[in-house]
Amino acid sequence: MSVKFLMGNEAIALGAVHAGVNVVSGYPGTPSTEILETVAKNNDGSIYVEWSVNEKAALEVGAGAAYSGARSLVTMKQVGLNVASDPLMSLAYVGVKGGMVIVSADDPGPISSQTEQDTRHFARFSKLPVFDPSSPEEAYQMIQDAFEYSEKYSTPVLFRPTTRVCHGCASVEVADSYEKHIPEGFVKDTMRWVIFPRTSYLNHCKIEKRNPEMGDELSSYRFNFISGDKSASKGVVSHGISWAYTMEALGGNQCCKLMKISTPHPFPEKLALEFLQGLDEVVCIEELDPVIERELTYLCGKHNLNVKIHGKLDGYVQPAGENTVESVKNVLSGFLGIEAAENGAPKAPELPVRPPVLCAGCPHRASFYAVKQAAKGRKAVFCGDIGCYTLGNAQPLDMVDTCLCMGADVTIAQGIRRVEPDTLCFSFIGDSTFFASGITGVVNAVYNQTDITLIVLDNSTTAMTGHQPHPGTGVTMMGEVCQKVSIEKILKAIGLTSVETVDALDLKAGINAVKSAMDKKGVKAVIMKSPCIAVTKPAEQFKIDSEKCVNCKKCIRELGCPAIVLEDGKVKIEKSLCYGCGVCAQVCPCGAISR
Amino acid sequence: MTKNCLLCGVGGQGTVLASKLIAFAAMEKGEQVRTSETIGMSQRGGCVVSHVRTGDNIQSPMLPKGSADVIIAFEPAEAVRNISYLKNDGVVIVNKKAVKPVTASLSGSDYDGREMLDYLKSVVKNLTVIDGDEICEKCGSPKVLNIALLAAAAKSGELGITVEELKSAIKKRIPQKFHDMNLKAVEIVTG
Numbered sequence: 001m002s003v004k005f006l007m008g009n010e011a012i013a014l015g016a017v018h019a020g021v022n023v024v025s026g027y028p029g030t031p032s033t034e035i036l037e038t039v040a041k042n043n044d045g046s047i048y049v050e051w052s053v054n055e056k057a058a059l060e061v062g063a064g065a066a067y068s069g070a071r072s073l074v075t076m077k078q079v080g081l082n083v084a085s086d087p088l089m090s091l092a093y094v095g096v097k098g099g100m101v102i103v104s105a106d107d108p109g110p111i112s113s114q115t116e117q118d119t120r121h122f123a124r125f126s127k128l129p130v131f132d133p134s135s136p137e138e139a140y141q142m143i144q145d146a147f148e149y150s151e152k153y154s155t156p157v158l159f160r161p162t163t164r165v166c167h168g169c170a171s172v173e174v175a176d177s178y179e180k181h182i183p184e185g186f187v188k189d190t191m192r193w194v195i196f197p198r199t200s201y202l203n204h205c206k207i208e209k210r211n212p213e214m215g216d217e218l219s220s221y222r223f224n225f226i227s228g229d230k231s232a233s234k235g236v237v238s239h240g241i242s243w244a245y246t247m248e249a250l251g252g253n254q255c256c257k258l259m260k261i262s263t264p265h266p267f268p269e270k271l272a273l274e275f276l277q278g279l280d281e282v283v284c285i286e287e288l289d290p291v292i293e294r295e296l297t298y299l300c301g302k303h304n305l306n307v308k309i310h311g312k313l314d315g316y317v318q319p320a321g322e323n324t325v326e327s328v329k330n331v332l333s334g335f336l337g338i339e340a341a342e343n344g345a346p347k348a349p350e351l352p353v354r355p356p357v358l359c360a361g362c363p364h365r366a367s368f369y370a371v372k373q374a375a376k377g378r379k380a381v382f383c384g385d386i387g388c389y390t391l392g393n394a395q396p397l398d399m400v401d402t403c404l405c406m407g408a409d410v411t412i413a414q415g416i417r418r419v420e421p422d423t424l425c426f427s428f429i430g431d432s433t434f435f436a437s438g439i440t441g442v443v444n445a446v447y448n449q450t451d452i453t454l455i456v457l458d459n460s461t462t463a464m465t466g467h468q469p470h471p472g473t474g475v476t477m478m479g480e481v482c483q484k485v486s487i488e489k490i491l492k493a494i495g496l497t498s499v500e501t502v503d504a505l506d507l508k509a510g511i512n513a514v515k516s517a518m519d520k521k522g523v524k525a526v527i528m529k530s531p532c533i534a535v536t537k538p539a540e541q542f543k544i545d546s547e548k549c550v551n552c553k554k555c556i557r558e559l560g561c562p563a564i565v566l567e568d569g570k571v572k573i574e575k576s577l578c579y580g581c582g583v584c585a586q587v588c589p590c591g592a593i594s595r
Numbered sequence: 596m597t598k599n600c601l602l603c604g605v606g607g608q609g610t611v612l613a614s615k616l617i618a619f620a621a622m623e624k625g626e627q628v629r630t631s632e633t634i635g636m637s638q639r640g641g642c643v644v645s646h647v648r649t650g651d652n653i654q655s656p657m658l659p660k661g662s663a664d665v666i667i668a669f670e671p672a673e674a675v676r677n678i679s680y681l682k683n684d685g686v687v688i689v690n691k692k693a694v695k696p697v698t699a700s701l702s703g704s705d706y707d708g709r710e711m712l713d714y715l716k717s718v719v720k721n722l723t724v725i726d727g728d729e730i731c732e733k734c735g736s737p738k739v740l741n742i743a744l745l746a747a748a749a750k751s752g753e754l755g756i757t758v759e760e761l762k763s764a765i766k767k768r769i770p771q772k773f774h775d776m777n778l779k780a781v782e783i784v785t786g
Binding site: 003005007030031111112135164167168169170171241244245247248249324325326329346348349351352353354355356357358359388391394395396464466556557560561562564565566567568569574576 | 605606607615618619622626627628629630631632633634635636638639640641642654655656657658659660672675676678695696697698699700701703704705706707710711714717718737
């Protein structure tokens with residue numbers, strides 16, 4: 001064994017590698033992305049690793065591998081599991097041969113997500129086992145357990161860390177060597193691998209029988225346990241990162257009975273009954289939904305136990321958002337009568353608000369600006385999507401009127417157009433999102449003859465999640481160079497009215513392309529292409545000629561670039577931030593900005 | 596003994612590498628380490644915070660309020676935003692230069708950090724203000740800001756990492772071509 005400093009996601013990845021994983025697939029999404037990247041970095045060539053086109057594809061690739069006896073790992077964020085839910089629900093019935101673990105990383109807060117959904121519910125819904133680690137150390141060991149359980153019960157297993165486990169780092173003890181898993185290969189068996197109503201009924205019966213048995217087995221699982229003062233009349237239950245907060249909040253003062261639940265489904269009822277024995281009151285410290293709280297309330301009813309269960313359902317614990325050591329301390333101070341933290345610092349001056357913004361030099365800023373200028377004075381709706389370009393909603397661009405989920409920009413625009421035929425409907429979609437779930441929406445618009453203008457913001461990478469390759473980039477996670485899938489060719493093949501590609505940083509070309517496209521009938525596309533600044537070298541910086549500058553502040557008012565600032569009331573370009581995109585120089589009415 | 600350090604700044608300033616260096620230096624001494632990082636949307640010019648805890652028997656990767664031995668702030672307002680994490684008599688190392696948010700430029704606000712520094716001076720006994728711009732200029736790279744701030748924290752004696760241990764971590768963890776400029780930054784701050 002050796003000790004390594006690992007991020008939770010790296011620990012999950014190494015745990016999977018040490019469990020002998022053969023095939024790893026996934027789609028990037030904060031906070032899950034580094035898992036697959038770490039496997040790729042630690043790949044001796046014997047593991048197949050791919051960024052799939054979306055989560056559904058990733059899950060199906062993983063399932064096929066597991067049908068063939070391979071151990072497979074599939075990674076995504078919680079909203080990705082929604083995309084993958086179609087194969088997931090059916091796969092739960094069909095089962096697997098090789099161990100298959102699906103990591104769905106939840107994001108309490110939410111910090112970088114659309115929803116605060118709880119994958120533990122998905123586990124109940126799909127009737128699958130789920131593991132919920134509290135730390136990188138636990139995650140490293142637990143993912144290996146997850147593979148064991150998966151293979152033992154021939155079922156896919158969910159694994160759901162949360163952001164603070166994924167992005168927390170710790171010194172983790174890891175194995176120096178491991179055994180490789182040799183897949184048997186695909187063995188034909190129609191009754192097993194072809195889903196039919198009759199087999200589904202039989203499999204459903206099996207699952208309903210299996211889960212309580214598994215719950216009993218998990219009652220003695222090493223990461224489900226009872227601790228603290230076992231003779232106390234008050235109990236505290238927690239899970240995941242909230243368990244760490246609870247331990248921190250209690251410190252050495254463990255004056256209550258404690259239970260940690262790491263497998264909320266199938267619920268370890270035996271262990272929970274042992275815990276409830278002799279207690280008067282219990283508080284459940286949970287993040288996201290009251291999953292354990294409901295299980296305990298149900299158990300008390302089922303077994304006629306007179307134990308009061310507190311938590312989110314009775315307002316004892318905050319219903320939404322992430323927990324902190326302080327929030328847990330506050331709950332416990334009321335419940336156990338221990339001291340709560342106080343903060344007596346004098347009132348601070350008003351702090352500047354710092355919402356995330358498009359980077360200085362980001363080509364999306366130029367693209368949004370060009371469309372805004374082209375549609376100026378017209379009735380228009382701008383439908384946005386998931387990615388860095390969601391940030392186009394901020395002032396002064398204000399170019400995102402809707403944002404729902406991956407790919408929805410294309411189809412929401414169609415729905416709006418059907419109700420408002422006099423409105424220009426624009427859809428903004430990034431290159432990775434286009435491949436992930438944009439194409440079907442475009443086909444829908446062409447087939448149903450809906451007049452929309454599609455703006456593809458092509459920066460040749462999956463930027464928001466940290467620059468992962470995708471089908472348009474021409475490289476794979478196995479390090480191979482492959483043929484680039486051309487967005488322009490796809491759009492032409494679908495049969496759009498017009499498809500034009502322009503340099504995103506050339507405002508004039510962008511404005512002209514949008515103007516000529518937007519009033520045509522049918523589906524038109526303008527592909528605005530320029531690489532993400534984070535993966536290219538900065539160009540020569542721009543500066544302001546104070547002789548020519550009349551301080552009209554048009555550059556600030558219209559672009560909102562972080563590199564253009566006011567210093568003592570004068571406009572200035574901040575040297576440490578300018579990437580030399582030159583968009584401000586094109587906007588300046590006095591020609592005061594140049595290299 | 597547990598040492599708690601909070602690093603805060605604006606996305607893109609280099610807080611993550613700084614927290615990794617502290618963690619590495621502590622692990623070299625056989626200590627347990629837990630850290631927590633801001634990764635994702637906030638990295639795009641938003642507020643970022645790294646929590647670093649070293650020592651033994653640490654549970655939460657995020658440090659509790661009122662427990663930071665040291666706050667290393669890459670920007671004055673971010674120091675103020677996180678001041679509730681500082682323990683009584685804790686140390687604050689702050690970079691003098693303000694990063695102006697786009698919202699400030701748009702509203703015509705003249706936020707320049709001075710008010711924040713005045714506030715810090717009034718509430719923090721053990722405050723060190725670092726002129727990051729000047730040090731970066733002397734070292735010939737804007738990228739040494741994080742090392743300059745780390746060096747000041749090490750010098751305070753409250754980080755749990757000595758200046759020598761920091762230098763050793765730089766040599767082991769940062770590519771060789773960047774050693775000279777980073778070690779120069781350490782010298783300027785601690786010399």
